[in-house]
Amino acid sequence: MTAAIIRQHLTTFGLSEKEIDAYLAVLRSGTKTTGDLADSADVSTGYIYDVVQTLSDRKLVTIDESTSPTTVRARPPDEVSAEFTAQIEDLEGAIEDAYGGGDEPAGFEIVRSRSTVRRRARSAIETADGEVFVVVPATEFAQLKDVLSDAVDRGVIVYLMLVPPGVSSTLDDLDDPGEVSRVLRTWSAKPPVTVIADETRGVVGPYAVLSGRHGEESALSFTMPTIAGGFLGNIMSNVWPMGDTEFISAPDPLPHTYGFFRSSVTNAALHQMEGHDLAADLVVQNVESGDREHHDDIPIVEVRQSLVGDPTTAFPTENSLVVEIDGERRAVGSHSGGFEPFFETYAAVEVTLQER
Numbered sequence: 616m617t618a619a620i621i622r623q624h625l626t627t628f629g630l631s632e633k634e635i636d637a638y639l640a641v642l643r644s645g646t647k648t649t650g651d652l653a654d655s656a657d658v659s660t661g662y663i664y665d666v667v668q669t670l671s672d673r674k675l676v677t678i679d680e681s682t683s684p685t686t687v688r689a690r691p692p693d694e695v696s697a698e699f700t701a702q703i704e705d706l707e708g709a710i711e712d713a714y715g716g717g718d719e720p721a722g723f724e725i726v727r728s729r730s731t732v733r734r735r736a737r738s739a740i741e742t743a744d745g746e747v748f749v750v751v752p753a754t755e756f757a758q759l760k761d762v763l764s765d766a767v768d769r770g771v772i773v774y775l776m777l778v779p780p781g782v783s784s785t786l787d788d789l790d791d792p793g794e795v796s797r798v799l800r801t802w803s804a805k806p807p808v809t810v811i812a813d814e815t816r817g818v819v820g821p822y823a824v825l826s827g828r829h830g831e832e833s834a835l836s837f838t839m840p841t842i843a844g845g846f847l848g849n850i851m852s853n854v855w856p857m858g859d860t861e862f863i864s865a866p867d868p869l870p871h872t873y874g875f876f877r878s879s880v881t882n883a884a885l886h887q888m889e890g891h892d893l894a895a896d897l898v899v900q901n902v903e904s905g906d907r908e909h910h911d912d913i914p915i916v917e918v919r920q921s922l923v924g925d926p927t928t929a930f931p932t933e934n935s936l937v938v939e940i941d942g943e944r945r946a947v948g949s950h951s952g953g954f955e956p957f958f959e960t961y962a963a964v965e966v967t968l969q970e971r
Contacts, residue, residue: 618639621635621639621642622635622639625638628673628699628702630669630673633656633657633658633662633666634666634669634670636655636656636657636658637652637655637656637658637663637666637667637670638670638675638676638689640652640655640656641670641676641687641688641689642689645688645689646686646687646688646689647686647687648684648685648686648687649663649664649667649684649685649686649687650663650684652666652667652687667685667687670687673698674690674694674695674698675689675690675695676688676689676690677690700828701730704728704729704730704731705728705730722837722838722839722842723835723836723837723838723839723842724835724836724837725833725834725835725836726818726820726833726834726835726836727832727833727834729824729825731836732808732818732820732824732825732834732836733755733758733759733825735810735817735818735834735836736749736751736758736759736808736810736817736818737758737759737762739810739811739812739816739817739818740759740762740763740766740810740812741762741765741766742812742813742816743766743769743771743812743813744769744771744813744875745771745772745813745873745874745875745877745878746771746772746773746774746812746813746814746875746877746878747763747766747771747772747773747774747810747811747812747813748774748809748810748811748817748847748850748855749763749773749774749775749776749809749810750776750778750806750807750808750809750810750850750854751776751777751778751808751809751810751825752777752778752779752780752781752805752808752822752825752826753777753778753779753780753781753782753784753785753786753801754780754781754785754826755808755825755826756777756781756785760795763775763795763796764794764795767793767794767795767796767797772797772798772877772878772881773795773796773797773798774796774797774798774800774855774922775795775796775798775799775800776799776800776801776802776806776854776855776858777799777800777801778801778802778803778804778805778806778822779803779805780826782801782803786801786861792861792862792864793862793864796862796864797863797864797881798860798862798863798864798881798922798923799860799861799862799863800855800858800859800860800861801858801859801861802854802857802858802859804857805822805826806822806853806854807819807820807821807822807854808820808821808822808824808825808834809846809850809854811843811846811847811850813875814840814843814844814847814949815838815839815840815843816837816838816839816843817836817837817843817846818834818835818836818837819834819835819837819846820832820833820834820835821834848931848932851921851922851931851932852931852932853931855921855922856921856926856931860923863885863923863924865885866882866885866886866889867882867968869886869891869893869968869969869970870967870968870969871967871968872965872966872967872968873965873966873967873968874964874965876934876947876948876949876950876963876966877922877934877949879895879936879963879966879968880918880919880920880922880934880935880936881920881922881923882968883915883918883936883968884918884920884922884923884924884927885923885924886968886970887918888923888924891970892914892970892971893914893915893968893969893970893971894912894913894914894915894968894969894970894971895910895912895913895915895936895938895966895967895968895969896909896910896911896912896913896966896967896969897909897910897911897913897938897947897961897963897965897966897967898963898964898965898966899947899950899961899962899963899964900950900961900962900964901960901961902956902959902960902961902962903960907964908961910938910940912969912971913938913939913940914938914939914971915936915937915938915968916937916938916939916944917936917937917944918935918936918937919933919934919935919936919937919946920933920934920935921933921934922934933958934948934949935947935948935958935959936963936966945959945960945961946958946959946960946961947959947960947961947962947963947966948961948962948963949962949963950962950963950964
């Protein structure tokens with residue numbers, strides 16, 4: 616029965632009858648010489664080399680040509696299973712990418728294959744302009760390293776959290792964390808896989824979608840600020856604060872202008888950590904009246920955030936600059952993405968930080 620099942624599935628994967636005969640023969644014994652294998656599969660000694668090469672190309676066997684005669688060994692079952700699983704995931708991902716069906720609302724999709732989750736994560740990072748939050752198993756870091764490095768080069772602030780497995784070895788191999796992150800944290804728990812770019816797009820799924828043996832888990836890929844804002848609020852409240860800080864880069868040199876508000880808050884916090892007094896040129900919108908206002912060289916008297924250093928917030932998702940205008944303290948919040956101001960007086964359109 617076992618041989619029949621193996622034969623059925625290997626036929627589905629495109630192996631010929633003689634190739635399957637040869638594989639079953641070496642699978643039963645663990646190792647066989649090419650001569651013995653030719654007898655078992657009932658093929659000529661000349662043809663057996665083509666058969667063995669096909670089995671090797673399909674990652675079913677290894678060939679040891681250092682012996683005489685040549686020895687063929689069956690690869691361990693877990694390695695063979697992983698190879699076929701990867702092929703199925705690639706196929707599933709290609710089908711998902713090509714599928715034009717319309718049952719899912721515009722703006723998000725359910726993603727079931729691991730390879731597609733990786734592609735959606737990379738795509739979100741590649742399109743980031745201001746910031747990206749990344750929470751992934753450390754074993755997945757290599758899949759994202761190049762696009763994270765490119766994002767840092769573009770000036771994107773990368774908030775990176777690595778979780779098990781492989782955290783220690785990944786950190787040991789990372790020569791310069793600043794090449795791939797502005798802030799790097801680690802956590803021993805297994806939170807949801809999360810990649811959110813610019814509060815507008817990303818992918819979120821259970822931890823197992825990118826770690827261990829992939830089962831029925833699925834992820835949500837989205838391009839809607841309201842969805843992104845909800846997931847980002849969860850990360851800022853329940854995941855990011857739990858991490859241990861491994862690295863924080865130096866702040867941007869001043870003066871520096873930001874169109875993405877949270878980047879100005881993070882950099883203001885980093886400058887305050889270095890003992891700098893700050894001022895700002897502001898383009899803001901009055902939340903109550905809707906009027907746009909310009910304020911130059913306004914003292915920053917307080918930075919409220921919880922992403923770098925010690926938290927200074929009244930609530931977990933607070934991210935604001937408190938400035939002094941006409942002798943009064945006014946809070947400035949974000950004007951873009953999933954979080955619109957609900958606590959602050961102003962919504963920032965543009966912020967230029969400078970020393971005072």
